[in-house]
Amino acid sequence: MGYNTIVEDNIDVLVCGAGLGGTGAAWEARYWGQNKKIVIAEKANIDRSGAVAQGLYAINCYMGTRFGENNPEDHVRYARMDLMGMVREDLLFDMARHVDSAVHQFEEWGLPLMRNPKTGAYQREGRWQIMIHGESYKPIVAEAAKKSADKVYNRICVTHLLMDDSKENRVAGAVGFNVRTGDYHVFKSKTVIVGAGGASNIFKPRSVGEGAGRVWYAPWSSGSAYGLMIGAGAKMTQMENRIVLARFKDGYGPVGAYFLHLKTYTQNCNGEEYESKWFPALTEMVGKEYLDTEGQHLSHKPIPTCLRNHAFISEVNAGRGPIHMVTMEAFQDPHLEEIGWHNFLGMTVGQAVLWAATDVNPKYENPELTTSEPYVMGSHATGCGAWCSGPEDLSPPEYFWGYNRMTTVEGLFGAGDAVGGTPHAFSSGSFTEGRLAAKAACQYIDDGKANGIRVSQEQIDRRKAEIYKPMDHYRIFRNEITAGSVNPKYINPRQGLDRLQKLMDEYCGGVTVNYMTNEKLLHIGLKKMKALEEDLEKVAAENVHELLRAWELKHRHLSAEAVFHHTLFRKETRWPGYYYRGDAMKLDDANWHVLTVSRRDPKTGEYTMEKAPCYHIITDAEEKAA
Amino acid sequence: MPTFVYMTRCDGCGQCVDICPSDIMHIDTTVRRAMNIEPNMCWECYSCVKACPHQAIDVRGYADFAPLGHSVRVLRDEEKGVIAWRIKSRNGSIDLNLLAPITTKPWGEFIPQLKNVPAPSAEMRASQLLYNEPKYIRLDDGDLHTLESNGLKMKEGVYY
Numbered sequence: 193m194g195y196n197t198i199v200e201d202n203i204d205v206l207v208c209g210a211g212l213g214g215t216g217a218a219w220e221a222r223y224w225g226q227n228k229k230i231v232i233a234e235k236a237n238i239d240r241s242g243a244v245a246q247g248l249y250a251i252n253c254y255m256g257t258r259f260g261e262n263n264p265e266d267h268v269r270y271a272r273m274d275l276m277g278m279v280r281e282d283l284l285f286d287m288a289r290h291v292d293s294a295v296h297q298f299e300e301w302g303l304p305l306m307r308n309p310k311t312g313a314y315q316r317e318g319r320w321q322i323m324i325h326g327e328s329y330k331p332i333v334a335e336a337a338k339k340s341a342d343k344v345y346n347r348i349c350v351t352h353l354l355m356d357d358s359k360e361n362r363v364a365g366a367v368g369f370n371v372r373t374g375d376y377h378v379f380k381s382k383t384v385i386v387g388a389g390g391a392s393n394i395f396k397p398r399s400v401g402e403g404a405g406r407v408w409y410a411p412w413s414s415g416s417a418y419g420l421m422i423g424a425g426a427k428m429t430q431m432e433n434r435i436v437l438a439r440f441k442d443g444y445g446p447v448g449a450y451f452l453h454l455k456t457y458t459q460n461c462n463g464e465e466y467e468s469k470w471f472p473a474l475t476e477m478v479g480k481e482y483l484d485t486e487g488q489h490l491s492h493k494p495i496p497t498c499l500r501n502h503a504f505i506s507e508v509n510a511g512r513g514p515i516h517m518v519t520m521e522a523f524q525d526p527h528l529e530e531i532g533w534h535n536f537l538g539m540t541v542g543q544a545v546l547w548a549a550t551d552v553n554p555k556y557e558n559p560e561l562t563t564s565e566p567y568v569m570g571s572h573a574t575g576c577g578a579w580c581s582g583p584e585d586l587s588p589p590e591y592f593w594g595y596n597r598m599t600t601v602e603g604l605f606g607a608g609d610a611v612g613g614t615p616h617a618f619s620s621g622s623f624t625e626g627r628l629a630a631k632a633a634c635q636y637i638d639d640g641k642a643n644g645i646r647v648s649q650e651q652i653d654r655r656k657a658e659i660y661k662p663m664d665h666y667r668i669f670r671n672e673i674t675a676g677s678v679n680p681k682y683i684n685p686r687q688g689l690d691r692l693q694k695l696m697d698e699y700c701g702g703v704t705v706n707y708m709t710n711e712k713l714l715h716i717g718l719k720k721m722k723a724l725e726e727d728l729e730k731v732a733a734e735n736v737h738e739l740l741r742a743w744e745l746k747h748r749h750l751s752a753e754a755v756f757h758h759t760l761f762r763k764e765t766r767w768p769g770y771y772y773r774g775d776a777m778k779l780d781d782a783n784w785h786v787l788t789v790s791r792r793d794p795k796t797g798e799y800t801m802e803k804a805p806c807y808h809i810i811t812d813a814e815e816k817a818a
Numbered sequence: 819m820p821t822f823v824y825m826t827r828c829d830g831c832g833q834c835v836d837i838c839p840s841d842i843m844h845i846d847t848t849v850r851r852a853m854n855i856e857p858n859m860c861w862e863c864y865s866c867v868k869a870c871p872h873q874a875i876d877v878r879g880y881a882d883f884a885p886l887g888h889s890v891r892v893l894r895d896e897e898k899g900v901i902a903w904r905i906k907s908r909n910g911s912i913d914l915n916l917l918a919p920i921t922t923k924p925w926g927e928f929i930p931q932l933k934n935v936p937a938p939s940a941e942m943r944a945s946q947l948l949y950n951e952p953k954y955i956r957l958d959d960g961d962l963h964t965l966e967s968n969g970l971k972m973k974e975g976v977y978y
Contacts, residue, residue, distance in 0.1 A: 222932035223949040236839040245839045246863035257963075258956045264963050265970060286946075289963040293954035302923030327894070327901050328920040335926040340933075347841075371841055403882030405820055405840075405860040412840045412859075442883040534918060537903050541890060542820075542862035542879070548888035548907040549879040583946055585964055588975060627948050635943065737855070740841060785976050805975030809965070 196375045197656070200343070203381035204228035205633050207341075207626075208350045208366055209235065209416065211242020212330075212619045213608025214387025215337035216294065216626025217633075221385075222340035224634035230341045233348040233368065233379060235388075235740075236412060238334045242389060243410050244619055248326040249538035250317050250449060251305075252618035255292050259313040264288035267320065268810045271616040274496045274573055276482055276766050276779065278430060278787060280613030281809040282582035282591050287617055291624045295322075298620075303332050318452035320616070327538055333623065347371050350416070351659050351743045353384060353424040353604065358646040362602040363424065365647065367655045374736040376656050382642035383603045383633040387626055390569025390576065390609035391415030391751045393689065395434075396697035396704065397565045399442065406542050408437050408444040409567045412744075417577065417610040418568070419747025422754055425794040426599040427579040429612035429787050429804070431751075432758035434566040435497075435574035436707060436770050438504050440517065441560040445543025447517065449535045454522040458504075458561060460512040467495075470503040477768055478779040497573040501563055501769030505706065508563075515561045519554035529555060565703045566771065568751055570609040571622050574770075576755075577612030579789050579804070580605075583628070588807050595636050597629035600791075603642055605629040613787060662742040666732035682732035685741035688724070692745070695720045696752055700759060701771035710775040714760040721753050725797075750792075753799075758788050761801040820860035820877055821867065823852045827874035834866035834875055843875075868894040868901075896925060 205221045207214045210232045221230045234241055255262045267288040272279050299305050304325035306315035314322040338344055350368035357364075365381040392409035405411050422428060439447055450456045460466045471485045483499055504515055523529045532554060536544040546552075552559050570577035578599040582591045597605050607629045608622030617625060636642065662685075669681040677684055683691075696702055699717025701709040709717075728746055733739040764780035765773050786803040793800070821843070823834075828851040834843040835852060842856040843866050852875070854860060867875045879888060887908040894901045899921045905914045932949065945962075952961045965972065 219932070220949055223935065224938060224943070226933050226937055236841065237837050240837050240839050240863070240865040242839075245865060246861065257960070258958070263968060265968055285963075285965075290948055290951070290955070292956070293948060293951050296954045296957060297950065301929050302921040302925075304919045304922050325919045327918060332921065336929045339926070339929050339931055399880065399882040401880070401882040402820065402857045402860075403880035404858040406862065406880055410839070410863075411861055442880075530916065533905065533914060533916060537890075537892075537916060538918065541864045541877075541892075544905055545862060545877055545879045545888065545890045546884050548890055548905050548912060549884035549886070551907045551909045551911060553907070553912050585946055588972065590975065631948060638943075737841060737844070807972065807975040809972045810970055811973065 197378065198375055199378045199380065200231060201380045202229055203231045203365065203379055204383065204637055205230045205630065206366060206379050206381035206384045207232045208384060208386050208420065209388030210238045210334070210337055211387055211389060211608060212244055212333065212622040213610065213626040214385070215333040216623035217385040217387055217607050217630040218337040219340045220627035221630035221634060224631045225637070228634060228637070231379060231381070232337060232341045232344045233350050233366065233377070234344065234346050235349050235371070237346045238337065238344055239331045242330065243413060244330045245410065246541065247538050248324065248329050248619055249535045250321045250323050251295060251620045252321045252448070253291055253616060253621040254295050254314065254320065254322045255288055256313065257292060262319065265810045267616070269812070270320065273493060275433070275575060275615050276478070276496060276498065277785065278433065278766065278806065279575055279615060280582065280591065280787070281807060282587040283580065283611065283614045285809065286583045286586055286596070286628065287614060287621045287624050290628065291620050294624045294627065295620050298332065301332055301336060303329060317449055321448060321452060323449070323453070325538065329619065345377065348377050349740050349743055350420065352655050353420055354380065354647050354651065355424065356645045357648045357651060358644055361425065362645065363604040364645045367652070367659070369659055369739065371736055371740045376659065378652055380647055382637050382645065383605065385605040385607060385626065385629045385633060386417055386420055386610045387607045388416035388420060388610065389413035390417060390567065391748055392567055394568060394692060394696055394748045394752045395565045395702040396693035398562070398703055403442065406442070406444060408439060408564050409569060413569070414744035414747050415568060415751030416744070416747045417606070418751040418754060421578050421599060421604065421606065421610065422750045422792050423794060424601050424604060425791065426601045426604060427789050427791045428754050429577065429579040429789050430575045430758070431568065431754040431790065432762050432788060433574050433576055433767065434568050434755060434770060435572060436501050436566050437564040438501055438561055439564055440543055441514070441562040443540065443543030443546040444564060445536050445540045449531065450517060450519070454528050454532060456517050456519050456522050458515050458517055460507050460515060462512060466507040466512065467500060467503040470506050474499055474502055474768065477765065477777065479781065482779065498767040498769035504563055505769060509706065516558040517561050518558050520556065520558055523555040566701065566707070568755055570612055570614065571617040573615055575613045575615040577610055577614070578606045580611050586809065590805055591807065596632040597625060598632060598636070603636060605633050662731050662733035662739055665730060666734050669732065679732070682730045683727055684732055685738055685745045688728060688731055688745050689748070691724055692749060692752060695724070700756055707771045708774050709759065709771065710773060711760065714756060718756050721756060725749060754790060754792070757790055757799045757801060762788050820857050820862045820880060821854045821875055822878060824874050824876065825849070825851065827872045828852050829872060831871065833869045833871060837865050837869045839863060839865060864892060867892055894920065
């Protein structure tokens, strides 16, 4: 290969992926390591990368202790209930007690936070959400990260983490390639903070033509957070906990502001409220502890996201679709009408494009909703990610091994989607996790834990050959055929992605099977995943852009494989409305009130699964009146 | 094809190529102007539309579900700190002009250089505090929340 090798040596803190988690990490690392070398490797351009690239209209995680609104423990109770009990409460509490300090700094940096004119507090959308004019949220936090970092490498697709050749299970940096020049990049670093993203597009999307780009989570969220860490042998948790979103149909425009601020609501095709009639049967499935409609109504506790999905899906299956969002009342108020449109323009422009294209005016027509294909990520109403250490003062022994947000690989930290068991972090919480990881990473270095790292030339050369193999493969076999994309020796990245999506959809509980799977299906799926893994050794890339897609596909495959193993392991239906185990249709607290933890042996590819205890650090105790 | 580029307006400057989060805006080697090479990996995030100095990039909704004849245009002005949108529907019944702030401060000026702030003390390092804390958590004299401060007791973990 005619590509240059560019080595960046002596890095202290390497941030892989600079979305909200990564920018938080790079920014904070400079404070704790004023003389340390901080480097960012980002797949796109840091000014518009990650899930917040097009902006946000709300910050969904803000306590407001300053205004006497909530305490961290209130947020833990909320997230725990929404996730049917399965969260890491130490990590959640830790994130929640720091998150406000991030938000207050955002305001100081120039992010326009709306204020409630009556109280002077931030404008609440719901209990946890505050409204912002966030079109430039990402460029603003990118400025902060750029100020702190010694170097920002844009357009580097990080493919693998480097491992220490002198000590087992210790990280030593990362490698990847520049998606424009094709050059090979080697980053030798004492610590790595993975801020890369969760996974869109591993389950077949409802729209399979051009519209496949209009997925709920960004199409560039390629599961690299999981691909990188699983590839390095880090333990993962709660990977079965994929998320399904009830959103505006086709455009997947957000509904949060509509429900919470505009006070719109849903109804079936006959104009009837439908949710509550599904709750008695659902209570039988999950138990009164998780869905006590009367109790929840009295205490104003929200119904868990997955259970509301379940009612939606059931009503549509009963033949009373579509489900509509009733906007016609709220939109008569010109101020609320404007907010309704701004909400899309600030974070999902495609939904505004769709309504303009289909002449949907929510003032005169109630738009349709749908449930999306599943996504695998860790910062919305779901908690997939790495099994990480918590902070010293909060974590029980099973959750603590020295450094906050460090994975089970020494020196490898996570933030945002990368960290498992911390749902409802959203943008501000992911940024906060990055800050926590950065402080811990600096401490790890200062404690001498990164001394004596050695990276062999053999490892660097081996990874290089591996990275460019899809291009070699293309060159070797391309001329066996006249033209076109059908070749008996290889598949291209799009063909591989189509296959991954189809088998995830059909065997792992995607949208065409109504989110249903069982042990038999999962076993067949895993067999097909193995064959796909072998074929991915024969994936072919015609150019550097296709090489990017090839490596994104490999990361998606690793993420998907973990989802399969976790889904197989947890023999219950913990989150009806996210997915169903048809052979175990009930929530089973007697056997499965635990967190699931996996490890893929990087040498053999074999999976081992274990149960980890679920600590309820925060009591149910009485919430103060909100 | 979600985003597309008008032939007569694009001069091939590459701003869109530089900013696209999905790496799909490339310069076509024949016409030497920008193009969307992979429409089904386009999120309609408008990053390229906003970055184009000639308003040469527009969006035509996804062919899977969006009929032709609509328009959502944007002008983003960093100097003035505002963004202006115009939405026109297919039948013309919707024609909205919307304006929003994008920042309240000059770019980057209010972000401190952490290399130059006083270094954290040993106590600070040993604590659970982050930069600017505890002050920035509540903007008063309150301290960081702990289990003890919030009157919480840890319960035993559950295996089954």
